[in-house]
Amino acid sequence: MAKDASGWEAASDYDYLDTLAPSDLAWEWLRRNEQYEHDVAAFEHAPPESVGTRDLIRERWGLRFPDTAVPPGARRAGVLAA
Numbered sequence: 116m117a118k119d120a121s122g123w124e125a126a127s128d129y130d131y132l133d134t135l136a137p138s139d140l141a142w143e144w145l146r147r148n149e150q151y152e153h154d155v156a157a158f159e160h161a162p163p164e165s166v167g168t169r170d171l172i173r174e175r176w177g178l179r180f181p182d183t184a185v186p187p188g189a190r191r192a193g194v195l196a197a
Contacts, residue, residue, distance in 0.1 A: 145176065151176060154171065154175065158172055
């Protein structure tokens, strides 16, 4: 049986996707992924000195951590980049 699409938003609501940079376009889908949300929650609750979770996220999601020169635990918010 076909799904009822009547509850979906208008296609024009997604026109902004045509103007996004590749990294922004990737973020639009990545942030909606439940497994990604789970991995980020694990990262946020990991001890600052734990690199295992960071490496897992880096490998699984293709992310980089541009501020890794900062001493562990010195800054945790916003360290993920696409």
